[in-house]
Amino acid sequence: MGTIQLKKVRKAFGETVVIPGADLDIKHGEFIVFVGPSGCGKSTLLRMIAGLEDITAGEILIDGKDMTDTAPAKRGLSMVFQSYALYPHMSVRNNIAFGLKMAGETPEQIAPKIAKAAATLNLTEYLDRKPGQLSGGQRQRVAIGRAIVRNPSGFLFDEPLSNLDAALRVNMRIFIMQLHQDLGSTMVYVTHDQVEAMTMADRIVVLNRGVIEQVGTPMELYNKPQSIFVAGFIGSPKMNFVEGNTIGVRPEHIAISDKKGDWPGTVKITEHLGSDTFLHVDAGKRGQITVRATGESNYGPGDKIWMTPDAKRLHHFDAQGRVTKV
Amino acid sequence: MARKQSTRRTVAITILAWFIGLLMFFPILWTAVAAFKSESDAYTLPQNMLSTPWTLENFGIVQERSDYFRYVFNTVIIAVLSTLLGLLFAVPAAWSMAFAPRTTPSSTISGWGWLAIVFSCGLIAAGVLYANGWHPQNAVVGFLLLLLCIVPPTAWVWTRATTDTLLWMLSTKMMPPAGALIAIYLMFNRNGLIFKDWGWINLSEYNLIDSFWGMVPLAMLLNLPIIIWMLYTYFKEIPVEILEAARMDGASLWNEIVRVLTPMALPGIASTCLLNLILAWNEAFWSLNLTNKYAAPLSFFISEYSSPEGQFWAKLSAASLMAIVPILIVGWFSQKQLVRGLTFGAVK
Numbered sequence: 001m002g003t004i005q006l007k008k009v010r011k012a013f014g015e016t017v018v019i020p021g022a023d024l025d026i027k028h029g030e031f032i033v034f035v036g037p038s039g040c041g042k043s044t045l046l047r048m049i050a051g052l053e054d055i056t057a058g059e060i061l062i063d064g065k066d067m068t069d070t071a072p073a074k075r076g077l078s079m080v081f082q083s084y085a086l087y088p089h090m091s092v093r094n095n096i097a098f099g100l101k102m103a104g105e106t107p108e109q110i111a112p113k114i115a116k117a118a119a120t121l122n123l124t125e126y127l128d129r130k131p132g133q134l135s136g137g138q139r140q141r142v143a144i145g146r147a148i149v150r151n152p153s154g155f156l157f158d159e160p161l162s163n164l165d166a167a168l169r170v171n172m173r174i175f176i177m178q179l180h181q182d183l184g185s186t187m188v189y190v191t192h193d194q195v196e197a198m199t200m201a202d203r204i205v206v207l208n209r210g211v212i213e214q215v216g217t218p219m220e221l222y223n224k225p226q227s228i229f230v231a232g233f234i235g236s237p238k239m240n241f242v243e244g245n246t247i248g249v250r251p252e253h254i255a256i257s258d259k260k261g262d263w264p265g266t267v268k269i270t271e272h273l274g275s276d277t278f279l280h281v282d283a284g285k286r287g288q289i290t291v292r293a294t295g296e297s298n299y300g301p302g303d304k305i306w307m308t309p310d311a312k313r314l315h316h317f318d319a320q321g322r323v324t325k326v
Numbered sequence: 327m328a329r330k331q332s333t334r335r336t337v338a339i340t341i342l343a344w345f346i347g348l349l350m351f352f353p354i355l356w357t358a359v360a361a362f363k364s365e366s367d368a369y370t371l372p373q374n375m376l377s378t379p380w381t382l383e384n385f386g387i388v389q390e391r392s393d394y395f396r397y398v399f400n401t402v403i404i405a406v407l408s409t410l411l412g413l414l415f416a417v418p419a420a421w422s423m424a425f426a427p428r429t430t431p432s433s434t435i436s437g438w439g440w441l442a443i444v445f446s447c448g449l450i451a452a453g454v455l456y457a458n459g460w461h462p463q464n465a466v467v468g469f470l471l472l473l474l475c476i477v478p479p480t481a482w483v484w485t486r487a488t489t490d491t492l493l494w495m496l497s498t499k500m501m502p503p504a505g506a507l508i509a510i511y512l513m514f515n516r517n518g519l520i521f522k523d524w525g526w527i528n529l530s531e532y533n534l535i536d537s538f539w540g541m542v543p544l545a546m547l548l549n550l551p552i553i554i555w556m557l558y559t560y561f562k563e564i565p566v567e568i569l570e571a572a573r574m575d576g577a578s579l580w581n582e583i584v585r586v587l588t589p590m591a592l593p594g595i596a597s598t599c600l601l602n603l604i605l606a607w608n609e610a611f612w613s614l615n616l617t618n619k620y621a622a623p624l625s626f627f628i629s630e631y632s633s634p635e636g637q638f639w640a641k642l643s644a645a646s647l648m649a650i651v652p653i654l655i656v657g658w659f660s661q662k663q664l665v666r667g668l669t670f671g672a673v674k
Contacts, residue, residue, distance in 0.1 A: 014429075014430060050574060051573075052570050052573065052574070071573075072570075072573045072574045072576075073573065073574060073575060073576030073577075074576075077574075078574065079570075079571070079574045081567045081570070081571060082567075083565055083567050085565065085567035085568045085570065085571040086568070086571075087568060087571075087572070087586055087590075088568075088590060089589040089590055089592075098572070098575050098577070099574075099575035099576055102575050102576035102577050102578075102581060103576055146571070146575070150575075
């Protein structure tokens with residue numbers, strides 16, 4: 001079991017309302033990613049689920065039980081922190097064992113659990129080291145070890161990869177996804193990186209200024225964003241907005257030609273990624289438009305081109321930034 | 327040329343530094359030398375420092391006249407107990423201020439409102455005293471009047487934001503201790519404010535003057551603001567996420583403080599203890615005024631030799647030396663312990 005339900009969860013620090021009221025239903029075994037720009041309340045929401053932050057109003061149900069005022073450890077959830085938050089004065093072994101000791105387990109009960117977690121995480125040879133003697137990736141694995149050893153019904157990750165370098169981040173991303181498949185537990189993962197969100201999530205929760213803008217699978221968010229915020233946040237490079245922000249079209253949904261098309265423009269900058277080339281085009285009154293071309297594209301700065309958006313993949317928004325049916 | 331000039335400069339600065347250093351060290355050096363000279367030779371120091379004979383007689387006489395070890399014992403009791411007692415209050419206080427600070431005042435009453443409350447409570451107390459003669463004969467009435475003066479300002483401080491509370495604590499060290507001497511003396515003394523025959527209860531058998539029951543809490547309270555400040559600073563450097571991780575791991579408040587926070591803050595706690603120990607060890611003002619025999623610490627012991635009926639420079643020096651040596655040794659050894667410290671590796 002590992003369902004988490006938020007019902008009109010509200011958070012305010014004094015006069016400042018951080019989260020006006022969030023409703024969310026997380027199913028058992030789901031990999032949910034909270035994504036949004038910094039300060040959007042995604043970490044606060046996670047910490048409220050964890051019990052580290054009080055809830056101003058509303059309720060949180062875990063496994064169907066009201067846990068709104070339950071102590072963090074009693075919620076059956078484990079958390080992995082951005083800074084790893086290992087106990088610096090304890091060995092890796094004791095770091096992993098601490099939660100079990102606090103739960104009153106005997107050394108005989110604890111030892112096999114640690115051995116198993118260490119084997120899963122390739123930490124067996126480091127068990128007697130202190131966190132200070134480990135690399136960033138190893139510390140991250142200890143933090144995960146500390147979380148899995150308690151066999152929780154759900155995991156909470158608070159930007160766990162943002163302190164790692166790019167190569168390690170990709171490895172850990174795959175590692176966490178593998179872990180999710182193996183354990184089958186519910187995971188709630190906070191990140192500001194939409195690529196992490198797209199690649200890892202079963203469902204993504206997009207937050208903006210404390211409000212849940214949209215919840216959906218990565219492809220739902222990509223194909224059918226409900227608001228201009230989600231449309232701009234999901235996808236890289238971001239969606240182009242033209243005609244006074246009422247029409248949005250992704251760079252990959254624009255065809256280019258040097259002879260004819262709907263929108264004329266001048267190439268300003270080209271970015272060659274090998275597989276693709278991104279052209280940043282000055283489209284006069286339509287502003288700057290980013291277009292994806294093939295990797296072999298030969299357009300250079302100063303070239304005049306015509307762009308034709310795919311009419312079926314246009315997104316229409318009203319003045320409030322909500323999507324409109326056409 | 328430039329190099330030569332800089333060498334000359336270095337030499338000049340070195341000489342100056344040594345001169346200033348020796349000048350500052352001179353009183354201690356003088357004391358250390360005088361302690362090993364006869365009384366008559368001690369007057370003519372330092373020009374005859376090497377020509378006059380060295381002697382240990384002062385130490386023998388000092389020990390014979392006043393029982394040195396009893397003073398050491400008293401000092402250890404006061405310094406150690408007040409430090410431990412202080413930690414007992416300071417660790418939770420610093421913990422709450424560092425990790426759960428109050429950012430805005432918790433009361434909606436304005437500063438002027440509080441001033442009015444404090445002022446009118448004081449006026450009421452004064453009015454009651456004026457109407458009944460200035461001396462309350464009844465312990466309960468006296469106690470209530472005292473509460474009337476103490477509770478409103480305390481309540482006001484209670485509602486302040488954490489930063490204000492910290493400043494307020496520090497402000498208690500800004501007043502010269504002599505300012506509170508009479509009040510504390512009357513609170514400690516037999517037939518003072520508290521320990522007297524109140525008619526229905528006779529407290530005159532008890533008093534805090536010259537007792538550990540008075541001196542230990544007093545020494546603790548004197549240094550409490552400093553301990554709290556120091557611990558607060560050390561605790562602030564500990565990432566709150568580690569404590570939150572402990573909370574997620576199911577650690578109770580006790581385990582969180584004892585098994586996670588304290589080991590991590592150990593270097594800070596140790597140096598705080600050391601400083602508090604030194605401050606309590608050397609404390610003289612209150613000891614001299616509030617003790618004379620049973621709970622008298624080493625500062626009182628030194629003062630015995632600065633009497634007006636004769637000059638005992640050599641013995642005074644010997645006593646001073648005897649008083650500072652233990653804490654000097656403790657400081658020297660714990661300093662090495664402190665420098666080693668702990669290496670933090672939990673956070674990136």
